[in-house]
Amino acid sequence: MTEGDTFSFRFYFQTLTGLLSSPRRFFANLPVKVGYPRSLGFLLVSSLFFTGASLTHIQGQRFLMASILFVNAAAMPLIAAGVGFMITTMTFRRHDGFERFFAVYALSAGVTLLVAWIPLFLWISEPWKWLLTGIGLVKGCGLRWFQALLVIGFSILVLILFFWSLGPLIQHVKGVSG
Secondary structure (H helix, E strand, O other): OOHHHOOOHHHHHHHHHHHHHOHHHHHHOOOOOOOHHHHHHHHHHHHHHHHHHHHHHOOOOHHHHHHHHHHHHHHHHHHHHHHHHHHHHHHHOOOOOHHHHHHHHHHHHHHHHHHHOOOOOHHHHHHHHHHHHHHHHHHOOOOOHHHHHHHHHHHHHHHHHHHHHHHHHHHHHHHHHO
């Protein structure tokens, strides 16, 4: 494995410092081949922190809640990156590869997860995550601001519609098992 393929806590804290101090410069200097292990490692460490910190204000069924919180924190950036990548590919005919795209989503989400566990901080962390994602799409993936806004807007819409459409299925499963 090359250095770009391995995750380390040094990479974690350098990334955290870069994203918090100057996200535009950080994403502009993001390597073309950032490596899935680094992006995924950053996201998983932040997801573990988010899960542990969230448990400080959750009562009962802690293992179940921890599992749900962790899977949500780790999987949603992957899903959002996939949706955003599909929208970018279909709308703008760009085929730059998923690795860098995933890195932008994973690193943006990973930073914001560090404060997302605080009750009511969702109103700050979620817009901040999408702002960082937009900056990453522009500076790291070469989209124009208008294109990045369209990708983010359509991604949010598709994700909302997808999870909204799962409602009847969940109700059915709950009715069958309950």
